Amino acid sequence: QPRAGQVEAIKRIVFRHGDVILVAWTGYGKTLVFQTVSLIMKEYVTIQICPLTRLGQNQHDALIGVPGLRPLLIADETQKSMWCEVAQGKYTHVILGPEQATQDRFYTLFRDSAFNQRLAMVAIDELHMVHQWKEFRTSYPNLYQIRGMIPNAVPWFGCTATLSKQAQDFVLDKAGFREEGRHTGQLAFIRATVDRPNIAYIVSPLDKGYIIAARHYLLAQAIELGMSRDEAVKAIRRYDADTRPDDKQRLYDDFAGEQSPCRIMFATVALGMGMDIRDVRRVVQFGAIASGDLADLIQRFGRAARDGKTAAKAYFFVPYWYFKSLG
Template sequence: MSASPAQQLLELTFGYSAFRGQQEAIVNHVASGGDALVLMPTGGGKSLCYQLPALLRSGVGIVVSPLIALMQDQVDALRQLGVNAAFLNSSLDAETARATFLALMRGEIQLLYVAPERLLTQSFLSTLHDIEQRIGIALFAIDEAHCVSQWGHDFRPEYRQLTVLHEVFPSVPRIALTATADMPTRNEIVERLGLQEARQFVSSFDRPNIRYRVALKDNARKQLQAFLEAEHSNDAGIVYCLSRRKVEETAAWMQQQGWDALAYHAGLDASIRQANQQRFLREEGVIMVATVAFGMGIDKPNVRFVAHLDLPKSMEGYYQETGRAGRDGLPADAWMVYGLGDVVSMRQMLEGSDTPEERKRLEQQKLNALLGYCESTACRHQTILRYFSEEHPGDCQQCDNCLHPVETWDGTEAARMALSCVYRSGQRFGAGHLIDILLGKATAQVTRFQHNTLSTFGIGQSLNQAQWSSVFRQLVAAGFLEADMEAYGGLRLTALARPLLKGETNIWLRRDPQTSKLSKAERASRHKEAFAGANDDPLWQALKAKRMELAREQEVPPYVIFHDSTLLEILNQRPGSLTEMSRISGVGAAKLERYGDAFLEVLEEFAR
């Protein structure tokens, strides 16, 4: 049975022998003229879902993308495959923009990436009319479609105007794609983009190659240092912080410790941001310390870890940020530390914001879901998927809770002591002060407020400081306590606390583990699973050096030449000819012609 045109193009141009998941169904649906909404996790192969049908159909494919960096990356990668792709955005000088425009009008461009702001101008829409008449428009692809939703975390108002595409070009198929969208966001994408008749393709949101770990803050920098030294000494990664100041301080500290770390946040000069982003994309082993301003559209496949030194704002944010690790399918880590201070800070920020009450309530629910995830004793993969209305078949053995099951204990009595202490001290003090009361510490502040005379003074000496901190953190996470904005983050009771205080209900708490480190055996197994000892193989280093040399010559990121997964296959298969090289996944016809001999020379040198 002969291969379909889509299959032939997949093999010849992209170098892959088979489609993944729902890719083939999506490609065939859009190539035949159908509209589609595609929800697929980061690293799941979304780009192929519009690139292939655009190449299969006549005319130019128009891709709406919100970020300059993403456009540049995608165009670089497509040109390496022999596809005539281009972009139009504010980064181009007038001469280059004019040359691109003329090539577009001559029908020489197969895929054009454009920002929504430019696409929506009257002059560009007129240009699209001319193109449709002269050479045809293959499709409209709307990437990062969650930007359309006011409830999403990357809201872009101009995305809502993209309904004009269907109104003005009703016969051109549209495909909207996103890597993360809960049900309300998904519904809004459908409504705002007029995709009610579009076929929906929802892939599993599971990222089985990511190992999730959550630990309590106890000197976060020291914890980060230990994590990186033990598991990611030479790897590229991202460290997320909540504030710009913390980003800069953390990056400076990491540089002092010898890490190749860079800072990125919206307050930095645009030229510095651009230079740092370019270094992260084009060099090996660079760590980006950033706020959430960094990440969307970053296509670097070999990010081996994402670390959070502060709580993200929601499960969607956490999922998307951690999803930037391991896009190549190889093992990666999502590591996070948090504490009670994070919970209080996030809730203060939310309460103090100018957002409407309806939005505040929704954001509070999202934060509560994230806190529930942090405190959960269940499989992390299961908890994440359940949030996205998907079931996970069983324990993943790819998270801290599965690898090291957490003990629970009956915390009812301790919780009542804590809640009673909050009530009797006036519901306006923070956890540190309350713990001093429970432990019977007559500090200056405890004495000043005469809290050493309270009935709760000294009643909690059966637990230590760390255990009480855990009790308060879990009571806040579970909604029994909340931060009082007017009392500068002091804790107060919620309605949920009453039945617990009255003895009408019980509560079980997680017993905090002493450490979140992997054992030496687990680290060795993980390393072996990922690279089968490749890092110690001189040939692996030589292949990477050749890739870097070629990338620098062309001023593109190394992964645009070959992904790590392709290099690993070359290392393990050791092809001896161009024919054998062509069978390596990710080596299409254009790349074989361009790079085949160069990598064969490296292999021959080591075979002598």
């Protein structure tokens, strides 16, 4: 059953009523907006900007299974012929990072009047990252430049589960969205709760170093699942920025597979953001968030129970001094 926020966002985009920012809980189905707009406007192309290749790959795989849609994931190694196919309108959905969206090759496309007339929308997935990663993903604050290259009627869509007041102000200034208002062509905010009542949150102190505590906890969880120690070691995998690109897909597929022996993933945000594996029952954060941003924690815990029905637990292990600092 479509949610009211999804329907409202789709209507505004398809009927060219204006820009949309959708803020809703993790697992709400925000990406359904991308899919539905592309499905309704098959003769047009949606440009979707994603912060991580892994997330873009997930979106691509979801779209490729929808009859009539022709998605393309653009990476640094994308062949020149594929760029030509984008210009010719072969694809209904183009997924890329902010760096690719703001490079000269894509600017040339945006200045092409024939290509512009085929634009359904420009979408920014995980919109909060425009602010959060502005220091080292310096293309994010330049997204507003694209707005001046495309027709006024083309709507912009952004979605996220977390958007603080500070992040919102930055996004409205730098990401290309129009002024908020009720008139045609202006920006509409659609907000739903970010609460996840099916997730229980547990905060507990750490009395060991992070790595030692994590190792002990993960082994204990595997053994609790009925595994021997040797089986437990095989059940735990690691996924981070140092994981080789050709191993990332294999690890993700292993973890997502229902019959896979890989049941526990020791990972960084490189895997956590936007991951849509429906049967994750526990998410554990060891140590305080480096950024100090509560939005990071909400995003990570939001990987649990993505079906919105199954009960799950989110653990936050922090050192004793953290509790003392809170009084």
